[in-house]
Amino acid sequence: MTLIDGKKLSKKIEQNIADEVVALKEKGVVPGLAVVLVGDDPASHTYVTMKEKSCKNVGFYSIVHKMPDTITQDEIIETLEMMNNNPRIDGILVQLPLPEHIDTTKILEVIDPQKDVDGFHPYNMGRTVENLDAFAPCTPVGVMEMFEEYNIDLEGKDVCVVGASNIVGKPMAALLLNKNATVTVTHIFTKDLASHTKKADIVIVGVGVPNLIKEDMVKDGAIVIDIGINRLESGKLVGDVDFENVSKKCSYITPVPGGVGPMTIAMLLSNTIKAAKRRVI
Ligand code: GUN
Numbered sequence: 001m002t003l004i005d006g007k008k009l010s011k012k013i014e015q016n017i018a019d020e021v022v023a024l025k026e027k028g029v030v031p032g033l034a035v036v037l038v039g040d041d042p043a044s045h046t047y048v049t050m051k052e053k054s055c056k057n058v059g060f061y062s063i064v065h066k067m068p069d070t071i072t073q074d075e076i077i078e079t080l081e082m083m084n085n086n087p088r089i090d091g092i093l094v095q096l097p098l099p100e101h102i103d104t105t106k107i108l109e110v111i112d113p114q115k116d117v118d119g120f121h122p123y124n125m126g127r128t129v130e131n132l133d134a135f136a137p138c139t140p141v142g143v144m145e146m147f148e149e150y151n152i153d154l155e156g157k158d159v160c161v162v163g164a165s166n167i168v169g170k171p172m173a174a175l176l177l178n179k180n181a182t183v184t185v186t187h188i189f190t191k192d193l194a195s196h197t198k199k200a201d202i203v204i205v206g207v208g209v210p211n212l213i214k215e216d217m218v219k220d221g222a223i224v225i226d227i228g229i230n231r232l233e234s235g236k237l238v239g240d241v242d243f244e245n246v247s248k249k250c251s252y253i254t255p256v257p258g259g260v261g262p263m264t265i266a267m268l269l270s271n272t273i274k275a276a277k278r279r280v281i
Pocket of ligand 1: 095
């Protein structure tokens with residue numbers, strides 16, 4: 001069994017980005033990321049702090065615009081429009097989830113698609129599905145980078161994606177299809193989850209249910225990618241896979257923490273520097 005080390009790979013990517021930032025700064029360009037954080041969800045605050053720290057590490061300019069959860073939709077839109085027009089800002093990210101009184105789709109559609117480094121705007125989502133140049137969502141792109149690094153060929157592989165969210169499952173399926181994999185997407189209404197996961201060469205799960213994937217649900221030699229991040233009452237961080245038992249059957253598996261999580265942030269930095277490079281004339 002080979003452990004797919006997302007922490008190590010993300011460090012390598014971030015080092016390359018830091019080197020590129022040095023070169024960009026010589027040309028007068030400092031990549032800039034703006035993050036909008038609404039409310040006081042502790043997990044969101046943790047993620048944003050991690051993103052901010054990573055920006056600092058690679059030499060980006062970054063700002064975090066914090067808003068109370070009493071904020072109106074129009075006020076968020078106004079802030080985003082200011083960021084769209086700010087030439088120092090190359091990438092804009094609205095941390096999700098937003099409070100219930102806010103229409104998330106409307107908010108995401110306000111972000112300039114050229115600054116949409118999270119890849120959540122329908123413009124980028126559509127282009128991703130069509131295999132055109134686009135900002136694709138960071139978590140699924142991070143998973144694709146892991147396949148590349150470990151020379152895992154996807155062509156003709158049976159891949160089962162567990163979870164059909166807009167930010168993980170759906171774009172994950174599109175990216176896999178673009179690499180000629182045969183993709184099954186399962187979700188909460190799937191009748192018999194195990195019947196699908198058992199057949200798959202590769203299982204990718206991101207639903208936020210600890211221990212959902214057990215050893216009798218994967219075949220021998222399977223590749224298992226765990227996108228889940230769950231904090232147990234004990235404080236322990238676990239994924240959606242029963243790692244201890246499933247890992248014994250796998251050819252490759254990602255750990256939690258230290259798997260997909262750090263790759264998501266690395267891909268955010270990668271999308272942001274890609275946006276900033278367009279400023280170089
Ligand atoms: N909430 C959970 N994951 C993400 C993510 O990747 N980006 C943003 N903006 N919000 C999230």
